[in-house]
Amino acid sequence: ARVRHTLRTHLAGFGGVCLIVTHDPVEAVSLADRVLVLAHGRALQDAPPAEVTRHPRSPWVARMLGRNAWPGTASADGLALAAGGRLVVAETLPKGAKALAIIAPEAVSVHRDRPGGSPRNVWPGTVREITAVGSRLRVLIASAKVPDLVAEITPDAAAELGIVDGAAVWTSVKATEVTLVHL
Template identity: 40%
Template sequence: MTVRAGRDGGAGGDGGAGPDAGLDARLAVDRGAFRLDAGLRARPGEVVAVLGPNGSGKSTALRALAGLESLSAGRIVLDGCDITVVPAERRPVGMVFQDYLLFGHLSALDNVAFGPRCAGAKRAEARAQAAELLERMGLAEHASARPRALSGGQAQRVALARALAVRPRLLLLDEPLAALDVHARASVRSELRRRLAELDCATVLVTHDPLDAMVLADRITVLESGRVVQEGPPGEVAQHPRTGYVARLVGLNLYRGTARGARVAVGGAAQAEVFVSEQCAGEVFVAFPPRAVALYRERPDGTPRNLWRLRIDGVERFGDQVRVHLDGHFPLLADITPEALADMRLSGGMRVWAAVKATEVRCYPA
């Protein structure tokens, strides 16, 4: 999708300097029983990733920003201008779809020139601008190629150039790496990060992949059931998850409980205690990585402060580790080596001891 820019200038235009520059939106969309009600903000030059499970409202939010979905309430302000009721084709927005949606009958050059031509530029002017963008993307030698002759990474860069050709103040990326195979993702992800760092427009990236979000984004907004449940820099979100979904994404065991000193009561009706290495009080989260969990067939000597008798609910390979799913007082994940699994002869239904050092447990306000 390409939509016409509302100002002159380069890919970033001149809207990035004022105090109201960037995106400030509150999106409320009703679709049957589902309601999206979320705030999104992005400064010029900033990449904001929107993460969330299927059905959380990620795509609805992106379509609302593009003008392809009507708001039930709220507004979209871009560089201080309210564009809530501006038609999609007149918004200073560029969009890269998940499958790129390049025109198969046009060359890479003419795909990129399409937006400026729709905005009224003469053919020669539009093609000159397109050639410059393809040069910047490292695709000058592919200008005459049709989309079917391009690799996945090349097609993505053409789609990005096409979105930038309309000189957007807001760039929208919908699962930009989803169409690539696993071998191409790493290199294309790195290349995309470099390209995004060169822009001074606000960028909103929708993805379900936490690695894409961590590598590409300056800030992450997490949606669940149409609501923002967490936002912040990638490192902060990874270190301090606030929902089970986020904890699973970043690979942490997470529990909410009530702290008194170094003890945290968690687990609801079947309460258990988690010991931490610091003094805490009130409602808190406690989190620790699966690799911090040690498993024993017999009760270990020395009795670590965090020691629970749990049942093995399942065992699966996880990279070069084995992930053991445990249940009992509360669900728990433990990562052990294949050698440890074989030595202990662990299997589903077996009861084991799980231990975690208090120094491995993070505690932070809920």
């Protein structure tokens, strides 16, 4: 973080063009005015950092940025997922349109019992992996209903809920928290 801060300060006062090559998506989006994402010699996306973060153009870019990314086909009431399952979304695309559903890990709620309330997307699952990332935990949850889902929670929430590898949980995502990218 200190090196990024020093570099950002230096770049702010530099009048020329600077090319930074990195494998760290945090560095790319925090230092750049523009991000070019390459994979296997192909440009996958070329846009300002906020655009790449909000609207990744491929599942690989979304996952690189730590987002859940599920490809699917738009239907009258949501998105039919390519891997199976259905996702209710607030925004609509033309029926039959290919799309990528992006869900931020912090938009995923984790529960021990089936949640009630307003979330339109609710699935049972099993905790497969817990990884500490700074002051938060990233929890990988497998479900028979939808593709694997990553949630981000606090250590206190994990302790209170008894979240451990193998635990049965429920996840929920509000329809308004799903961003669709038309492919």
